[in-house]
Amino acid sequence: MSLDTDLVGSPGPTRRRRWSSADALLYAVGVGAGQDADPAELPYVTENSAGIEQKVLPTYGVLVGQGGLGRPMGSFDPAMLVHAEQSFDLHAPLPVEGDVEVTSTVTSMVDKGSGALITVESSSRTADGVPVVTTRSSMFVRGESVAGRGAAPPTAEALPTTSPDGVVTYPTRPEQALLYRLSGDRNPLHSDPTFAARAGFDRPILHGLCTYGITGRALIRTACESDGDRLTSMSGRFTRPVRPGQSLTVEVWNMPGGIRFRTSLDDGTVVLDRGSAVVA
Numbered sequence: 001m002s003l004d005t006d007l008v009g010s011p012g013p014t015r016r017r018r019w020s021s022a023d024a025l026l027y028a029v030g031v032g033a034g035q036d037a038d039p040a041e042l043p044y045v046t047e048n049s050a051g052i053e054q055k056v057l058p059t060y061g062v063l064v065g066q067g068g069l070g071r072p073m074g075s076f077d078p079a080m081l082v083h084a085e086q087s088f089d090l091h092a093p094l095p096v097e098g099d100v101e102v103t104s105t106v107t108s109m110v111d112k113g114s115g116a117l118i119t120v121e122s123s124s125r126t127a128d129g130v131p132v133v134t135t136r137s138s139m140f141v142r143g144e145s146v147a148g149r150g151a152a153p154p155t156a157e158a159l160p161t162t163s164p165d166g167v168v169t170y171p172t173r174p175e176q177a178l179l180y181r182l183s184g185d186r187n188p189l190h191s192d193p194t195f196a197a198r199a200g201f202d203r204p205i206l207h208g209l210c211t212y213g214i215t216g217r218a219l220i221r222t223a224c225e226s227d228g229d230r231l232t233s234m235s236g237r238f239t240r241p242v243r244p245g246q247s248l249t250v251e252v253w254n255m256p257g258g259i260r261f262r263t264s265l266d267d268g269t270v271v272l273d274r275g276s277a278v279v280a
Helices: 021-030 039-045 058-064 176-183 193-198 208-223
Strands: 015-019 081-090 098-111 115-125 131-142 166-171 231-238 247-255 258-264 270-279
Touching: 015 058, 021 039, 021 058, 021 176, 021 208, 058 081, 058 098, 058 131, 058 208, 058 231, 081 208, 098 131, 166 208, 176 208, 208 231, 208 247, 208 258, 208 270, 231 258
Parallel strands: none
Antiparallel strands: 015 098, 081 131, 081 231, 098 115, 115 131, 166 247, 231 270, 247 258, 258 270
């Protein structure tokens, strides 16, 4: 098994990415929007409510930014790959329907001792070249070693030790992963018990990007006064798996340089750490 370090620094082929009103609605339901009948979330889960214009959750930008590298990152057991970090920067609120061209580049492959950390940056633009969203994803491949290339992304600062300025708890549904996978991520780690067991889990786990989207909803509610258009940037590091059906508590700090946050389970286990966000 090995990783293809020649990918580092070489942009993959530009791919076209389209989405519809229905895609945006399905994503919103997939990250739990609408479960508590919060009227502020109606714009994300309906397209025909009286007096309400449909909007797109800003965290949908991480799906808009999914392109492709043109070839595999290497030969390794896919059950050993987990999502490590994620960020997005929106250049404008996402439209309900869109069509972009996405170019992705592996920016680094770094040996971390117990595995390899791979970071990919993607740029999404309209056909006219107008930037829409920039995303960065890091994947950790357990058990892999690599002669590192490129610089690993900087580690975010530790979170404040003061009490948070806002706290929100959202439940997840037992079938949450089965809903979320309909937005495109069909990794069997989140649906197939046999595959999950190969990866060392007792049952399928929730997509990291689902946890990320649920956390984004909490930031909109606490830091953006329920106006999702204000959330323009968000990053975080995944630290522990989430099982569908568990509740997620998001703690939010309003800091001079922006928003800081973390997401935990009921028992205090942190699942999304060192979070930061920019609110307009």
